[in-house]
Amino acid sequence: MSISRRTFLKSSGAVPGALSLGLAPPALQSSAEGVSRLLAAFVVDSKWPDIPEDARKEAARAIVNWVGCALGGARHETAECALEALAGLSGPRTATVLGRKDRLDILHASLLNGITSHVLDFDDTHLATIIHPAGPVAPVLLALAERKPLSGADFLHAFILGVEVECRIGMGVYPSHYDRGYHITGSAGVFGAAAASGKVLGLDERQMNWALGIAATQSSGLREMFGTMCKAFHPGRAAQNGLTAALLAAKNFTSSEQSVEALRGFAHVLSGERDFSKMTRGLGETWEVTRNTYKPFPCGIVIHPTIDACIQLRNEHSLRPSDIDRVELRVHPLVLELTGKKTPMKGLEGKFSVYHSAAVALLRGVVGQKEYSDEAVRDRAVVALRDRVTATVDPSVREEEVHARVVLASGRAVEKHIEHVVGSLENPLTDRDLETKFRGQAEGLLSEVEIRNLLSLCWSVASIPDAAAIAKASVPA
Amino acid sequence: MSISRRTFLKSSGAVPGALSLGLAPPALQSSAEGVSRLLAAFVVDSKWPDIPEDARKEAARAIVNWVGCALGGARHETAECALEALAGLSGPRTATVLGRKDRLDILHASLLNGITSHVLDFDDTHLATIIHPAGPVAPVLLALAERKPLSGADFLHAFILGVEVECRIGMGVYPSHYDRGYHITGSAGVFGAAAASGKVLGLDERQMNWALGIAATQSSGLREMFGTMCKAFHPGRAAQNGLTAALLAAKNFTSSEQSVEALRGFAHVLSGERDFSKMTRGLGETWEVTRNTYKPFPCGIVIHPTIDACIQLRNEHSLRPSDIDRVELRVHPLVLELTGKKTPMKGLEGKFSVYHSAAVALLRGVVGQKEYSDEAVRDRAVVALRDRVTATVDPSVREEEVHARVVLASGRAVEKHIEHVVGSLENPLTDRDLETKFRGQAEGLLSEVEIRNLLSLCWSVASIPDAAAIAKASVPA
Numbered sequence: 001m002s003i004s005r006r007t008f009l010k011s012s013g014a015v016p017g018a019l020s021l022g023l024a025p026p027a028l029q030s031s032a033e034g035v036s037r038l039l040a041a042f043v044v045d046s047k048w049p050d051i052p053e054d055a056r057k058e059a060a061r062a063i064v065n066w067v068g069c070a071l072g073g074a075r076h077e078t079a080e081c082a083l084e085a086l087a088g089l090s091g092p093r094t095a096t097v098l099g100r101k102d103r104l105d106i107l108h109a110s111l112l113n114g115i116t117s118h119v120l121d122f123d124d125t126h127l128a129t130i131i132h133p134a135g136p137v138a139p140v141l142l143a144l145a146e147r148k149p150l151s152g153a154d155f156l157h158a159f160i161l162g163v164e165v166e167c168r169i170g171m172g173v174y175p176s177h178y179d180r181g182y183h184i185t186g187s188a189g190v191f192g193a194a195a196a197s198g199k200v201l202g203l204d205e206r207q208m209n210w211a212l213g214i215a216a217t218q219s220s221g222l223r224e225m226f227g228t229m230c231k232a233f234h235p236g237r238a239a240q241n242g243l244t245a246a247l248l249a250a251k252n253f254t255s256s257e258q259s260v261e262a263l264r265g266f267a268h269v270l271s272g273e274r275d276f277s278k279m280t281r282g283l284g285e286t287w288e289v290t291r292n293t294y295k296p297f298p299c300g301i302v303i304h305p306t307i308d309a310c311i312q313l314r315n316e317h318s319l320r321p322s323d324i325d326r327v328e329l330r331v332h333p334l335v336l337e338l339t340g341k342k343t344p345m346k347g348l349e350g351k352f353s354v355y356h357s358a359a360v361a362l363l364r365g366v367v368g369q370k371e372y373s374d375e376a377v378r379d380r381a382v383v384a385l386r387d388r389v390t391a392t393v394d395p396s397v398r399e400e401e402v403h404a405r406v407v408l409a410s411g412r413a414v415e416k417h418i419e420h421v422v423g424s425l426e427n428p429l430t431d432r433d434l435e436t437k438f439r440g441q442a443e444g445l446l447s448e449v450e451i452r453n454l455l456s457l458c459w460s461v462a463s464i465p466d467a468a469a470i471a472k473a474s475v476p477a
Numbered sequence: 478m479s480i481s482r483r484t485f486l487k488s489s490g491a492v493p494g495a496l497s498l499g500l501a502p503p504a505l506q507s508s509a510e511g512v513s514r515l516l517a518a519f520v521v522d523s524k525w526p527d528i529p530e531d532a533r534k535e536a537a538r539a540i541v542n543w544v545g546c547a548l549g550g551a552r553h554e555t556a557e558c559a560l561e562a563l564a565g566l567s568g569p570r571t572a573t574v575l576g577r578k579d580r581l582d583i584l585h586a587s588l589l590n591g592i593t594s595h596v597l598d599f600d601d602t603h604l605a606t607i608i609h610p611a612g613p614v615a616p617v618l619l620a621l622a623e624r625k626p627l628s629g630a631d632f633l634h635a636f637i638l639g640v641e642v643e644c645r646i647g648m649g650v651y652p653s654h655y656d657r658g659y660h661i662t663g664s665a666g667v668f669g670a671a672a673a674s675g676k677v678l679g680l681d682e683r684q685m686n687w688a689l690g691i692a693a694t695q696s697s698g699l700r701e702m703f704g705t706m707c708k709a710f711h712p713g714r715a716a717q718n719g720l721t722a723a724l725l726a727a728k729n730f731t732s733s734e735q736s737v738e739a740l741r742g743f744a745h746v747l748s749g750e751r752d753f754s755k756m757t758r759g760l761g762e763t764w765e766v767t768r769n770t771y772k773p774f775p776c777g778i779v780i781h782p783t784i785d786a787c788i789q790l791r792n793e794h795s796l797r798p799s800d801i802d803r804v805e806l807r808v809h810p811l812v813l814e815l816t817g818k819k820t821p822m823k824g825l826e827g828k829f830s831v832y833h834s835a836a837v838a839l840l841r842g843v844v845g846q847k848e849y850s851d852e853a854v855r856d857r858a859v860v861a862l863r864d865r866v867t868a869t870v871d872p873s874v875r876e877e878e879v880h881a882r883v884v885l886a887s888g889r890a891v892e893k894h895i896e897h898v899v900g901s902l903e904n905p906l907t908d909r910d911l912e913t914k915f916r917g918q919a920e921g922l923l924s925e926v927e928i929r930n931l932l933s934l935c936w937s938v939a940s941i942p943d944a945a946a947i948a949k950a951s952v953p954a
Binding site for chain 2: 078081082084085086088089090091092105106107180181182183186213214216217218219220221222223224225228229230233234237244247248250251252253254255256258259262263264265266268269
């Protein structure tokens, strides 16, 4: 059962015509009255039974993926720096930093879990906006759950609403907003964090609208920061700022009630173009979380087709190192532009080498964080095969496509054409793939028993009595 | 002794040509290399003896004004809401909320003191950018002083540097950035807070540059929020975010080192136009704090000339209520557009009434917060005179000008032409005016003895052994 569009129009008093403005001229666009109120009313009025099964299922998958990423980044230098700087300023330590024994107040824990889950660039992607949706939203909900019990269903419901709000606001300004230089995961994510927090805090419609406004006036995050620790700071700060917005609104801290659509509001100030209809059309009928995707490999998405092909060739032909004479790839032009490094010396550089990635995939059959360690890029067998990988640019090859050919020592060749890479919307990761990915990030941090327990809680999140159990179960014994 | 421009160029490796690009085309502007590094080096290298006497003096005046404003707003509803929402999340309560018994951690205290000092719209103004400079900077310095003793000279030095950095970055993007919709006090203020905090924390040049970068990626604050509690949230959040930036940078949390000038950095992303030369020309030779101004009256600046004229007429002619038949004003067009309310019913509405303001000024001879209370706008004598005030628009009258004419019961008329309103750069508030303003805000909160003590500490800030004394002395017994 979905909430009808008319319900929102009615409850918000918005003019129907204002919802389908599309790419109208600025003057007309700016009359898109009531967008903020509409979004606020949607979040406040939404009931768990309104959420269809496919959205619930995909949300649980997003949680499995997100918790895994937070574990994978839990010991990252970026998190250590942030903790060293800020842990001493924490208030009541009610919230868990996933995968660690550290506990912080709900605001600082939101920051840290937003950082760790994004720091390996391995989290989920809403391809229509390239927002990483879980990072700003999940941390605030776990932190609130640890403060006051929150059923798994309420947790997942608020998560779905937060994702919906951030992705819809993002869709309304993408790609102009991103092209201008904003890291949209932070700048749109703050709305998702505010909406999700506000739902759990039980804000009324006006307070929810204020929460969106307090979020809007904190919207920030520059793409200039890519390549520095600040990139992962963005989803963390978006989480923390969105939660702050909801906490303030709950005490009637006032804000604009047209923060998204006003001429001096978010969409006009932070974006050259905007399409408010994308924020509101079909609200409550379609669910952005169902368009979420998950990276199978912890590296730039452009080499994913190559890795996918090499793993499949290895498994289908039971290839051993000694079987392989050389590897020939036909790739999209961006592959060599972004990942053309011939001789990576450090693990991180391996992520920018299609040669290393192909070799390690063929030799090991899995590509996780370990395959981008210093050890892996110096592994003699990997280096030996890497030097026999060639890649040719072919402009007719799409980004999510590759043609891979392995010439065997016997002289015979085996080939694989990947049309839709694993992890794309057309070829999503299976639940089992997600488990494998999760394990790759959790191993070394948690025991097998702990991993199984945590995975089980994440998969069954919609029915567990208290979502805080996920946070607690992430802490190593 | 001032630091020479060449020193910075040398120490930062910047190209001299890059500093005087002015309004060059974007491609050329973007080659304004080294602006962030130059600003960082300037803050790190600056020594107290480099600061000329006029800058020190004006900085002390700014502190007197700012502390008074923080007292005036200490009990405001906006502060109460924020405290109710966030005080329970405070970490170690080492820092004072000025004028209150509440203590919070350094980050939350910075937020609160930024809010209270701006909430009455009575704080200082750097007219070249309309930044309110003290709000984002002073709170972080007092909070740090309460954590670890900080001499008054070091406090004032860091304050001057923070003001310099925020105003220069603001000048480089004003007015385009403001016109786009950013509340520049927040969006540029965060750099000032980061620079001032970083100076006290002893950051090296690279860390200071990271602090500016972490500030840049948090730069936010929408003008859409004017008229809501979020307006005062902006300088508070800028203070808190700038302090966070410096704390992170001190632990080597990395950021872009070209955050201000890069194509995807602050000045390109958050502003349509930019002039990097305004950020760097004469750095260390001129001091923006000397161009700071202070509002004499707690209302929109457009009615200040009228109030100034009425108070002068009253005092010069010893006017009593019964002497006055009517008042005739010739004003700038904006006066009636913004403050044309004929019959204000509430105190706040009085601030938007040139009629009330003229009447209360003539009757009471002072215009402080009390003159904009509910009581004042309903005062029979004020209402009676207000109804006999007329205002005529004259496009030849400048904004800081007024022609006021009081027709007496005797039939005689007295006139006053204000050319440069009190509080302008040409006719600044005297130290005594600042004291009167301070008292108007502190009375009712502090005793006479407490007021004298606090004023004395503020005036002598450059020589007191520990700046924390100011925060402590602001707390009512």
